[in-house]
Amino acid sequence: MARSGPSAGTPLASAQPGPAQPGPAQLRSPGDVAQVLVRQPPLPLGTLRGAWLIAAKDLRIEARSRSGFHQVLPFGGIVLVLFALALDPDRGLLARVSPGLFWLAVLLSSLLAVSRSVALEAGQATRDALRLSGLSGASIFLGKVGAASVALLALTLVLGTGAVLLYDVNVRGFAVLAAASLPAVVGLAAAGIFYGALCSGVRSRETLLPILLLPAVTPVLLGATRAFESAVAGVPGEAWSWVELLVAFAIAYLAGGAAAFGALLEDA
Amino acid sequence: MSRIATAVLGLTSLLALGVLAVLGLVVAPPDAFQGDAQRLMYVHVPAAWVAYMAFLVTSVCSGFHLASARGSLRYDRVAGASAEVGVVFIALTLALGSLWGRPVWGVWWVWDARLVTTAVLLFLYLGYLALRRVPATPQVRARRCAVAALAAFVDVPIVHFSVTWWRTLHQEGTVFNAAHDPKIGGVMALTLLVGVVAFVLVYLYLLERRYRVAVLEDRLEGLATLAALAERRESGASDGEALDAELGSGARR
Amino acid sequence: MVWLLADALSGNLVYFRTVSEAVAEREAATATEDTGRFRLAGAVVAGSVVPVPGGVRFDVTDGKARASVLHRGDPPELFKDGVPVVCEGSWEGSRFVSDRIMIKHGADYVPPSVPGPSS
Numbered sequence: 001m002a003r004s005g006p007s008a009g010t011p012l013a014s015a016q017p018g019p020a021q022p023g024p025a026q027l028r029s030p031g032d033v034a035q036v037l038v039r040q041p042p043l044p045l046g047t048l049r050g051a052w053l054i055a056a057k058d059l060r061i062e063a064r065s066r067s068g069f070h071q072v073l074p075f076g077g078i079v080l081v082l083f084a085l086a087l088d089p090d091r092g093l094l095a096r097v098s099p100g101l102f103w104l105a106v107l108l109s110s111l112l113a114v115s116r117s118v119a120l121e122a123g124q125a126t127r128d129a130l131r132l133s134g135l136s137g138a139s140i141f142l143g144k145v146g147a148a149s150v151a152l153l154a155l156t157l158v159l160g161t162g163a164v165l166l167y168d169v170n171v172r173g174f175a176v177l178a179a180a181s182l183p184a185v186v187g188l189a190a191a192g193i194f195y196g197a198l199c200s201g202v203r204s205r206e207t208l209l210p211i212l213l214l215p216a217v218t219p220v221l222l223g224a225t226r227a228f229e230s231a232v233a234g235v236p237g238e239a240w241s242w243v244e245l246l247v248a249f250a251i252a253y254l255a256g257g258a259a260a261f262g263a264l265l266e267d268a
Numbered sequence: 269m270s271r272i273a274t275a276v277l278g279l280t281s282l283l284a285l286g287v288l289a290v291l292g293l294v295v296a297p298p299d300a301f302q303g304d305a306q307r308l309m310y311v312h313v314p315a316a317w318v319a320y321m322a323f324l325v326t327s328v329c330s331g332f333h334l335a336s337a338r339g340s341l342r343y344d345r346v347a348g349a350s351a352e353v354g355v356v357f358i359a360l361t362l363a364l365g366s367l368w369g370r371p372v373w374g375v376w377w378v379w380d381a382r383l384v385t386t387a388v389l390l391f392l393y394l395g396y397l398a399l400r401r402v403p404a405t406p407q408v409r410a411r412r413c414a415v416a417a418l419a420a421f422v423d424v425p426i427v428h429f430s431v432t433w434w435r436t437l438h439q440e441g442t443v444f445n446a447a448h449d450p451k452i453g454g455v456m457a458l459t460l461l462v463g464v465v466a467f468v469l470v471y472l473y474l475l476e477r478r479y480r481v482a483v484l485e486d487r488l489e490g491l492a493t494l495a496a497l498a499e500r501r502e503s504g505a506s507d508g509e510a511l512d513a514e515l516g517s518g519a520r521r
Numbered sequence: 522m523v524w525l526l527a528d529a530l531s532g533n534l535v536y537f538r539t540v541s542e543a544v545a546e547r548e549a550a551t552a553t554e555d556t557g558r559f560r561l562a563g564a565v566v567a568g569s570v571v572p573v574p575g576g577v578r579f580d581v582t583d584g585k586a587r588a589s590v591l592h593r594g595d596p597p598e599l600f601k602d603g604v605p606v607v608c609e610g611s612w613e614g615s616r617f618v619s620d621r622i623m624i625k626h627g628a629d630y631v632p633p634s635v636p637g638p639s640s
Contacts, residue, residue, distance in 0.1 A: 194419070198412045202402050211398050212416065215391035218384075252422075260415050263334070297632035302599070306630060373623045374597030380536045435536045435562075437607055439628040451629035 047142065050135040054143025058120060059150060067116060068151050076109035076159045080166055098167040099228035103221055105159055107188070110152055111210050114192030117148050118200050118209075130265065137262025141193060145254065148189035156181050173231035176239045180227035180246060187220050187250035194257040197264045219249050269476050277473045284466035291459040299456075308368035310459050313442075314467035316361040316386075320424055322354030322471060323393065327421040330414035341486065344410035347417060348400050349478035353471055355393045362386060373437060381430040382438035389427055392420035406486065537562040537607050540583040547612050558611045561588065562625065567602040581606065581617075590617045599624045 062068055083101045087093055094101070121127055130140060160181075164171055171177070195212040199205045223245040230239035269277075292310040299306035329347035336343065365383070366376050377383065396416050402409055431440045443450045443460075452460065537560035538546070563581030570579045576593040590608055600606065600622060610619030 195416075198399060198416055199402075202404065204402065208398055208402065211391070212395040215388050215395060216419065218388050256419065263411065264415065300631045300633045301604075302626055309630070372599060372626055374599075375621070375623055378536075378623065437536060437623055437625055439626055442628040442630065445628060451627075454632065456630050456632065 047136060047139040050139030051142035051146060054135070054140050055146035055150075056143075058117060058144060058147030061120060062147070062151060068113060068155075072109050072112045072116070072151075072155060073158060075112055076105050076155060077162060079105040079108055080159065080162055084166060094167040095169050098163055098169045099232060100221075100225045101167070102160060102163040102228070103184075103224045105163070106152070106156055107214070107217065107221060109155055109159070110188050110192055111213065113148060113151050113155065114189070114196045114213070115205060115209055117144055117151075117193065118196035118205070122201065127265070137260075137265050138258035140265065141197075141257050141261035142254070144193045145186070145189045145257070148193060149186050152185045152189055153181070156185055169232060171232060172234045173236035173239070176227060176231040176236040176243070179243050180224055180231075180239060183243065183246035183250045184220050184224040187246060187253055188217055190250060190253035190257050191217050191220075194253055194260070197257075197261060219245060223249070274473070274476055277469065277476065281466060281469035281473050284462065284469050288459070288462050288466045291455075291462055296455050296459045302372050305368060305371040308364055310463045311467075312361060312364040312368055313460060314463040315357045315364060317464060318467045318471045319354050319357035319361055320428065321468070322350045322357060322475075323389075323417075323421055323424055325350040325475075326354065326396075326417050330417040333410060333414045334418075341406055341410055344406075344413065345479055345482040345486070346475075348397075348413065349475050349482055351393055351396055351400075351417065352478055353474045355390065355397060356474075357467075357471070358386065358390050358393070362390065378437050380436040380438055381434040382427070382436045385423060385427040385430050389420075389423045392423055396420055406489075536560060539563065539586075540581055540588050541586040543612075543617070544586045544588055547615070558609070560607050560609050561590070561617055561619070562605070562607045563588070564605045565600070565602055570602060581608070588617055589615070590619055592619045592622055594620060596622050597624055599626075 080101065083105070084094060087097070087101075121130065160177075163169065192213055195216065196205075196209060198212060199208045202208060223242040227239040227242040227246070230236055230242070288310065292307050296307065296310070298304045326347045329343040329350065333341075333343035333347065362383075369378075370376050396413060399413050399416050400409065402412075404412075428441075428444070430436060431438055432446050440446070442452050445451070450457070540561065540563040543559070543561050561581065563583045566580040566582050566587065570577060572578075573591070576591060577596055578589070578591050580587055580589050582588075590610075592608065592610075605625045605627070607623045607625050608617065608619035609621040609623075610617055612618075
């Protein structure tokens with residue numbers, strides 16, 4: 001695709017200097033088409049602004065298709081129910097182990113949510129459009145993580161309410177619950193998108209993603225569960241070091257994923 | 269590595285294992301507290317250390333692969349082979365540790381930090397091995413595996429320091445401990461050293477063999493692709509003839 | 522971030538409590554609260570082992586505090602005076618009732634000082 005200086009003739013030329021838009025006569029690949037459709041000249045956007053665009057795109061798609069609402073949420077719900085059936089709900093055990101069961105349900109549901117987020121970029125034209133858009137790998141990663149975090153946060157709220165009701169839990173220490181949930185969800189999303197990128201374009205993604213993601217997020221499961229247990233038991237003071245662990249995990253995967261994502265996008 | 273060198277390596281490692289067996293089972297004295305069950309230490313500890321080493325080799329090779337612009341797959345093959353051998357050794361570590369724990373601790377397994385992080389390490393690299401089997405072009409697969417290997421290696425220092433950072437049932441390091449004061453001596457220390465040497469030799473032998481298999485696998489994949497292309501070309505040629513025949517008859521009409 | 526990690530990791534995966542900690546916890550707990558099930562670690566006080574029907578009674582100490590333990594079931598093979606143990610169970614009054622004992626052996630390896638089978 002030839003790129004000359006800014007060509008004011010094309011209706012899509014931006015006001016800022018940069019590589020020219022391909023005119024209609026130069027459409028030679030799906031990437032060209034995608035770029036024209038996206039109406040976005042390849043600008044070197046700042047990382048955060050690019051991330052915001054990607055996050056907004058993902059969330060908009062989600063809002064229109066509502067697959068998360070129709071598939072991921074019911075999955076989480078049925079997992080909560082299955083746990084209760086497996087563990088004999090009448091023996092008072094459920095309330096004590098409810099934080100663990102809740103976070104296990106969130107973890108398993110996040111597999112679906114992440115898989116869905118990665119599938120959004122599955123088309124070849126979409127990947128080309130992303131690469132040609134001039135957005136850095138870091139901003140695409142952060143954008144996808146942002147959207148996935150919002151989805152997982154909503155999931156956490158709904159499943160959490162469900163768990164409290166189904167498992168008859170006495171909840172105290174809401175500040176701790178909130179302080180723990182946020183980094184846990186962000187960490188889950190970041191690790192999920194990171195490993196999801198490693199599995200993208202692969203037919204066996206549904207079986208590969210769990211075996212990659214689940215061992216890696218054991219710190220999140222540990223930290224979030226223990227923090228929630230402290231909150232439920234009414235001794236929120238102990239939870240703060242777990243919250244620190246969750247924050248450290250989230251930062252680690254955000255940084256690592258942002259650094260590696262550019263290289264990973266280049267393939268396939 | 270030449271055939272002779274590999275054979276020598278294999279025989280030497282077998283010999284070393286034999287020496288270890290004699291030392292560990294017969295010559296070394298039983299522990300004053302644990303008795304004969306303690307002899308499992310001479311295989312459990314070297315297996316763990318060699319597993320760490322194998323995963324370190326995987327990470328270093330993965331790093332070199334990502335850093336090299338040439339796209340040669342040699343580092344990738346070594347990384348994959350080393351990870352596979354490492355998984356075997358870490359599984360062996362868990363099994364031997366469990367066998368040792370039953371008579372001494374009284375239980376087969378506990379959920380303390382050392383055992384949990386080691387189990388997670390096993391699963392992290394099982395995931396890496398699953399990623400290696402994904403059908404993709406070798407370059408893509410190599411790059412993704414390299415990234416996954418580097419992410420997985422983070423657990424190795426956590427496993428090693430788990431007994432220092434947290435309270436565990438598993439004892440603290442005998443040789444590598446916070447006080448830098450090895451708590452073993454004499455024949456027992458010698459046996460442990462022999463164990464480490466033997467297991468390193470076994471690792472190198474297995475690594476070499478697995479690398480050779482990887483080279484052959486890649487060659488086979490290349491041959492299969494060529495064969496498929498040739499077949500397609502042939503069938504394409506015969507299709508073309510049939511098409512010509514049809515068009516020819518159509519033109520005649 | 523390393524600081525965050527180090528701080529987060531350091532006190533928290535408490536696999537067991539020492540005798541002093543456990544006793545302090547028990548004394549701090551109110552009448553209605555229950556310290557729950559946990560693991561108590563200490564060394565068996567020499568001479569305190571008393572077999573009872575269905576189990577064994579003994580005392581553990583961490584050098585500072587001392588607690589009495591009732592274990593239901595058979596103790597493991599290496600259980601004897603002076604051995605460091607980890608007992609799983611909970612407080613019942615001022616006695617710790619355990620259903621599982623694990624021997625926590627140290628990291629040092631010493632040949633028996635007297636030739637012959639080590640006991």
